[in-house]
Amino acid sequence: MTEAGRDIPALVRSQFRSALPAKLGIALSGGGDSMALMHLLHDCFGSGEVQLFAATVDHGLRPGSADEAAAAGAAAARLGIPHEVLHWTDRPQDGNLQAQARAARYELLCGWARQHGIPVLALGHTADDQAETVLMRMARASGVTGLSGMAARRTHKGVTLLRPLLDVTRSELRRYLEARGVDWAEDPSNEDTRFERVRVRKALEHLAPLGVTPEVLASIARNMSKAREALDWYVFLAARDLAHVQAGAVVLCQRKFRTLPVEISHRLLVRAVQWVSGAAYPPRRVPMEKAVLAARSGSSATLAGCRLVCTAKQVWVCREYNAVNGVTALPGQLWDGRWKIFGGDAKGCEVRALGRQGLAQCPDWRAAGVPGPVLEATPAVWRGARLAAAPAAGMANGWSAETAGSEEEFFASLLSH
Numbered sequence: 001m002t003e004a005g006r007d008i009p010a011l012v013r014s015q016f017r018s019a020l021p022a023k024l025g026i027a028l029s030g031g032g033d034s035m036a037l038m039h040l041l042h043d044c045f046g047s048g049e050v051q052l053f054a055a056t057v058d059h060g061l062r063p064g065s066a067d068e069a070a071a072a073g074a075a076a077a078r079l080g081i082p083h084e085v086l087h088w089t090d091r092p093q094d095g096n097l098q099a100q101a102r103a104a105r106y107e108l109l110c111g112w113a114r115q116h117g118i119p120v121l122a123l124g125h126t127a128d129d130q131a132e133t134v135l136m137r138m139a140r141a142s143g144v145t146g147l148s149g150m151a152a153r154r155t156h157k158g159v160t161l162l163r164p165l166l167d168v169t170r171s172e173l174r175r176y177l178e179a180r181g182v183d184w185a186e187d188p189s190n191e192d193t194r195f196e197r198v199r200v201r202k203a204l205e206h207l208a209p210l211g212v213t214p215e216v217l218a219s220i221a222r223n224m225s226k227a228r229e230a231l232d233w234y235v236f237l238a239a240r241d242l243a244h245v246q247a248g249a250v251v252l253c254q255r256k257f258r259t260l261p262v263e264i265s266h267r268l269l270v271r272a273v274q275w276v277s278g279a280a281y282p283p284r285r286v287p288m289e290k291a292v293l294a295a296r297s298g299s300s301a302t303l304a305g306c307r308l309v310c311t312a313k314q315v316w317v318c319r320e321y322n323a324v325n326g327v328t329a330l331p332g333q334l335w336d337g338r339w340k341i342f343g344g345d346a347k348g349c350e351v352r353a354l355g356r357q358g359l360a361q362c363p364d365w366r367a368a369g370v371p372g373p374v375l376e377a378t379p380a381v382w383r384g385a386r387l388a389a390a391p392a393a394g395m396a397n398g399w400s401a402e403t404a405g406s407e408e409e410f411f412a413s414l415l416s417h
């Protein structure tokens with residue numbers, strides 16, 4: 001990229017909306033990007049307008065990682081920024097270590113931010129990272145959402161993750177650090193071609209002469225991000241028109257659903273499935289496409305821990321009984337991550353899915369107007385093997401069942417991804 005001489009601190013400052021957070025966290029790996037991020041934020045807010053805090057995750061995967069984390073801490077101390085090292089202690093024995101380390105890093109950093117009342121956490125992803133992400137997603141034939149790259153701002157478990165450097169290139173940041181005489185550590189894995197991202201970075205050098213530059217790829221991400229915002233808006237309008245939430249399920253009017261543009265119906269169904277299952281990531285594209293076809297044609301399907309139950313006029317997106325069979329909680333606790341069942345005599349009781357056998361013991365279940373398979377995956381109160389209550393299926397016996405998220409929250413979630 002060629003934006004030599006830009007005022008980088010001003011560019012970073014412009015990423016913050018007028019309401020500045022009182023406290024701002026910095027995810028400081030010790031590498032050049034996040035080191036530059038820390039200095040830039042110090043330039044912008046060091047006068048005390050915003051209190052800065054930094055944290056480094058020591059994954060303990062490399063000899064010397066503790067020293068690197070300590071060096072990052074020393075760099076923060078030189079700017080007067082409080083710093084903490086977070087340790088990854090529950091390392092698994094197998095699986096994709098990189099992916100697990102990444103997930104653990106976000107958990108640790110967000111946990112640290114919440115613990116210190118820090119609402120916003122800044123990450124050092126650059127325009128080059130964005131370009132690499134777009135290229136990797138092109139290789140996976142991603143749609144509009146994937147090609148819109150990393151979001152400049154998103155919420156993760158109550159913390160806003162902010163990427164103020166997404167429009168700034170790595171070389172601009174290196175120049176900025178060099179001009180200030182600041183040192184940084186090079187991560188040796190940046191040269192390790194076993195990693196897809198490193199191979200993509202090298203491939204980009206060959207694509208640049210063809211005009212497929214990081215700048216172009218980052219601008220594709222920006223364009224796609226606008227398209228995605230527009231699509232989300234129409235999904236929201238469609239949902240308002242044809243969906244409601246009942247018995248913990250998202251209920252769609254089948255006649256209206258099948259006349260939606262395929263992309264809108266696809267997106268709406270993805271969000272409904274995520275809402276019902278609580279999954280952080282959307283289901284895979286191919287099973288999802290099959291499910292959309294099923295819902296549009298009025299046939300039933302299962303996917304990603306959910307079931308699509310089609311009635312004469314509606315498509316119910318509900319939990320799949322097999323996904324919650326075996327999930328238990330005490331009354332008053334969260335069941336399946338979203339249901340709360342309370343109100344009755346809790347002594348000796350346990351919350352489990354109603355199931356087919358439980359449903360057979362609820363004489364009035366049809367009065368609720370909810371299909372049987374939907375009710376089977378709702379919570380019920382059991383005293384041993386005996387059914388004590390099934391509020392969603394018309395057998396309340398003094399108990400109530402509520403989902404943590406309301407219908408309004410479902411609609412709001414359609415705009416907040």
Ligand SMILES: Nc1ncnc2c1ncn2[C@@H]1O[C@H](COP(=O)(O)OP(=O)(O)OP(=O)(O)O)[C@@H](O)[C@H]1O
Nearest residue numbers: 027028029033034055056057058102122123124125
């Ligand atoms: N060990 C760490 N401790 C604290 N922050 C880190 C650490 N590693 C990475 N980060 C933060 O994440 C940013 C991006 O780094 P990197 O690309 O290595 O992480 P990533 O999370 O794997 O990225 P992606 O989200 O693209 O997979 C860094 O600039 C830094 O802000």
